[in-house]
Amino acid sequence: MEKGNSTHPVGAEAFNKDKKRVAWHDKALWFVREKRDKAAHQIPEWEQLRELAAQIKAHTLSQLDLYLEQFEKNALKNGIHIHWAKDAEEHNTIIADILENHQAKKVVKSKSMLTEECGLNPFLEQRNIEVIDTDLGERIVQLADEKPSHIVLPAIHKKKEEVGALFHQHLHTQKGASDPAYLTQEARKHLRTKFLNADAAITGVNFAVANTGGFVVCTNEGNVDMGANLAKVHIACMGIEKLVPSQEHLGVFLRLLARSATGQPITTYSSHFHRPKKGREIHIILVDNGRTNQLAKPDFKSSLNCIRCGACMNTCPVYRRSGGHSYNYSIPGPIGAILSPGKDLKKYSSLPFASTLCGSCTDVCPVKIDIHTQLYKWRQIIGKEGHLPKGKKTVMQLTGKVMGQSKTFSMMSAIGKKILGGPKVLAYNALNPWTEDRDLPSPNFTFKDWYKKNKNNE
Amino acid sequence: MSSKSSIIDAIRNIEKEEVHLPRIPYFEGLSYDSTAFFLDMLQRLGVEVIQGNSIEDIPYYLQEREFDSKKIFTQFSELPYRKTLKHGQLESIQLSILNGKVAVAENGAIWVTDERLSNRALTVIGEHLLIAISKRNLVWNMHEAYANISIHEHGYGMFISGPSKTADIEQSLVKGAHGSKSLIVFIYE
Numbered sequence: 001m002e003k004g005n006s007t008h009p010v011g012a013e014a015f016n017k018d019k020k021r022v023a024w025h026d027k028a029l030w031f032v033r034e035k036r037d038k039a040a041h042q043i044p045e046w047e048q049l050r051e052l053a054a055q056i057k058a059h060t061l062s063q064l065d066l067y068l069e070q071f072e073k074n075a076l077k078n079g080i081h082i083h084w085a086k087d088a089e090e091h092n093t094i095i096a097d098i099l100e101n102h103q104a105k106k107v108v109k110s111k112s113m114l115t116e117e118c119g120l121n122p123f124l125e126q127r128n129i130e131v132i133d134t135d136l137g138e139r140i141v142q143l144a145d146e147k148p149s150h151i152v153l154p155a156i157h158k159k160k161e162e163v164g165a166l167f168h169q170h171l172h173t174q175k176g177a178s179d180p181a182y183l184t185q186e187a188r189k190h191l192r193t194k195f196l197n198a199d200a201a202i203t204g205v206n207f208a209v210a211n212t213g214g215f216v217v218c219t220n221e222g223n224v225d226m227g228a229n230l231a232k233v234h235i236a237c238m239g240i241e242k243l244v245p246s247q248e249h250l251g252v253f254l255r256l257l258a259r260s261a262t263g264q265p266i267t268t269y270s271s272h273f274h275r276p277k278k279g280r281e282i283h284i285i286l287v288d289n290g291r292t293n294q295l296a297k298p299d300f301k302s303s304l305n306c307i308r309c310g311a312c313m314n315t316c317p318v319y320r321r322s323g324g325h326s327y328n329y330s331i332p333g334p335i336g337a338i339l340s341p342g343k344d345l346k347k348y349s350s351l352p353f354a355s356t357l358c359g360s361c362t363d364v365c366p367v368k369i370d371i372h373t374q375l376y377k378w379r380q381i382i383g384k385e386g387h388l389p390k391g392k393k394t395v396m397q398l399t400g401k402v403m404g405q406s407k408t409f410s411m412m413s414a415i416g417k418k419i420l421g422g423p424k425v426l427a428y429n430a431l432n433p434w435t436e437d438r439d440l441p442s443p444n445f446t447f448k449d450w451y452k453k454n455k456n457n458e
Numbered sequence: 459m460s461s462k463s464s465i466i467d468a469i470r471n472i473e474k475e476e477v478h479l480p481r482i483p484y485f486e487g488l489s490y491d492s493t494a495f496f497l498d499m500l501q502r503l504g505v506e507v508i509q510g511n512s513i514e515d516i517p518y519y520l521q522e523r524e525f526d527s528k529k530i531f532t533q534f535s536e537l538p539y540r541k542t543l544k545h546g547q548l549e550s551i552q553l554s555i556l557n558g559k560v561a562v563a564e565n566g567a568i569w570v571t572d573e574r575l576s577n578r579a580l581t582v583i584g585e586h587l588l589i590a591i592s593k594r595n596l597v598w599n600m601h602e603a604y605a606n607i608s609i610h611e612h613g614y615g616m617f618i619s620g621p622s623k624t625a626d627i628e629q630s631l632v633k634g635a636h637g638s639k640s641l642i643v644f645i646y647e
Contacts, residue, residue, distance in 0.1 A: 028628070028629055031629065032629070042488070043488075044488075045485050048483075052480050052482060055477065055478075055479075055480040056479065056480065058477045059477040059478060059479040059480070061474075061477075062474045062475065062476060062477040063474075064469050065466045065469040065470045068465070068466065068469075069466065072462075078610070078613075084460070084461040084462040084465055085461060086461045086464055086465060090461060134636070135626070136624045136626040136627070136635055137624075137626035140626065140627075153625075153626065153629075154626070155626055155627070156629075158627075158628075159628065160627050160628045160630075163627050163628075180627035180628060180630035180632055181630070181632045183627055184624060184626075184627065184632040184634070184635060185632075185634070187635075188634060188635060188636060191636060192549070192636075195636075196548075196549060209609070212609055212610035213610070214609060214610055220622070220623050220624060220625075220635070221622055221623070221624050221635035221636045221637065222581075222582040222622040222635065222636040222637025222638075223635070223636045225578070225579065225581055225582040225616070225637065226579060226582050226583065226636050226637065228578075229577065229578035229579035229581070229582075229614075230545075230548075230579050230583075240465065245479060247604050247608075247609045247610075248482055248601070248604050248605070249482075250600070250604060250609075251482070251599070251600035251601040251603070251604045252482060252600075252601075254600050254617075255564075255565075255599065255600050262625075265499070265564060265565035265566065265567075265619070266562075266565040266566075266567050266600075266617065266619050267619070268618065268619050268620050268621070268622060268623055268637070269581075269582070269616055269617070269618060269619075269622075269637070270567070270616060270617040271614070271615075271616040272609045272614065272615045272616060273613070273614055274609065274610045274612065274613050274614070274615075275613030275614075276613065277572075277578060277613060277614070286465070288461075288465045288468070292465060292468040292469055292472070295469065295472055296468075296472045
């Protein structure tokens with residue numbers, strides 16, 4: 001389901017070929033981060049809300065089996081069909097079966113990171129089903145035959161001129177037109193015909209409520225409500241971690257979600273579905289796909305608190321300068337880098353290293369996931385399991401030896417000093433990736449020299 | 459073994475610490491004047507506000523606007539507009555008039571339900587949207603809002619806080635992505 005570059009450094013290097021674009025991308029995301037700060041600072045109880053949200057999630061996860069059964073029971077009473085999928089393949093097959101039962105050939109889809117995770121679109125397209133992504137950003141990347149590069153802002157990596165060219169090619173907009181208002185209006189017209197003619201609608205789920213058996217989906221565009229309310233069948237896909245015990249808990253999460261995501265006080269639409277309209281059907285697919293494995297890992301289970309706001313991406317200095325595609329996983333950024341190794345440690349072994357461990361992700365996370373600590377812990381596991389890249393492994397082993405013995409350390413630091421003071425080619429060569437984008441200062445003395453001289457001046 | 463039992467069993471077999479469900483405390487509003495705060499929030503959200511005495515006044519305020527009354531839908535039985543629509547007529551709706559149940563000052567969101575809503579898409583498909591809300595049904599924040607509604611009482615309900623919008627093209631805010639291009643909030647006594 002993922003394509004493109006295999007490791008983060010390779011993807012980041014490709015993204016960094018265009019320095020101007022990197023600066024533009026960095027600035028666009030920092031702007032969103034600043035909006036989040038403003039919105040958060042307006043709420044005096046912000047920190048208390050984060051703590052409550054973390055506790056509610058921790059509690060729900062600690063009794064997830066009971067809450068899932070309670071949710072199923074109440075949803076069935078509401079006339080909602082419930083399906084359970086242990087992995088991506090089962091999730092996709094269930095959807096294909098529901099669509100086949102309704103002879104549905106045209107499907108409109110709202111944003112759902114889970115269906116990206118499961119690779120639903122190509123699966124359905126192979127079965128001659130038309131799947132149209134209706135979130136504007138997702139439609140843009142779909143037309144470009146790309147993946148979303150951000151979970152809230154799927155086309156944040158695209159310039160308006162590129163969107164204009166795409167729309168000109170696929171939607172026959174005016175050549176060279178790149179005005180966002182014009183392009184959005186054209187997309188509205190194009191997608192209205194898709195909504196009105198759809199046989200089925202697929203949406204994600206932001207929160208599911210155990211004691212009422214219903215679920216909440218949040219959007220700004222209104223595409224969930226257009227899709228789900230016009231089509232005969234509404235299929236809602238959710239990871240099993242999306243549950244909250246009761247409706248009062250929604251108040252906590254809805255105050256946090258949009259403020260953390262885009263700095264809005266709330267999304268334009270927060271839609272609550274509890275029963276299908278007469279003659280219509282609602283199906284919910286409860287998906288595991290690695291979540292119970294993650295829940296079984298005490299160090300990493302809190303990553304399941306995630307409400308997919310994207311704040312950790314917007315604040316991450318590495319994400320902002322390497323772009324979402326460099327992660328090569330459906331959820332990029334710091335949160336993706338702690339979720340993905342649980343799925344496939346070897347394949348995603350470069351992601352926990354795509355961080356400076358500055359901890360900004362942890363600071364902005366509305367559900368208090370200790371993201372940077374988990375990144376560090378994954379690194380230890382990746383090292384132990386032998387998935388470190390060769391270069392990094394050799395350097396780490398050497399560094400370990402050098403730092404472990406005082407004599408070798410003194411010798412190496414004296415040599416290092418000479419190298420940095422000597423001809424540039426000694427330090428700046430292909431053997432030393434550290435100097436590719438960095439200038440190293442040339443020291444006049446080693447740390448040991450400095451310490452000997454200064455130890456009495458404390 | 460069914461997928462359900464394998465998932466439930468897997469969760470049950472994990473050794474988990476007991477974590478208490480926290481009590482949500484009472485949170486005070488951000489100002490002493492919730493109405494003024496609400497109006498200010500609506501303005502920031504790009505919402506037009508009309509203040510009137512009662513629901514029956516709505517036609518008076520709409521008469522000078524270019525709506526075809528046959529293309530107006532409403533949830534209110536007392537208003538002289540369409541109450542039911544067929545699937546094929548939905549697209550031509552110029553204005554949907556919805557019955558706001560609870561309004562939230564802190565974020566400008568208003569709760570509407572599918573009561574007397576002949577098609578649920580009428581929350582978004584109309585070119586424009588008007589939500590009528592009584593001053594008496596204004597609360598401070600989402601905690602109070604949820605304390606005042608019962609989300610499973612209706613098959614479908616939603617908080618709406620402005621016109622449909624997107625910023626997916628270079629972060630430029632554009633109104634009217636899929637849903638209504640504008641929102642009017644009619645506040646009555």
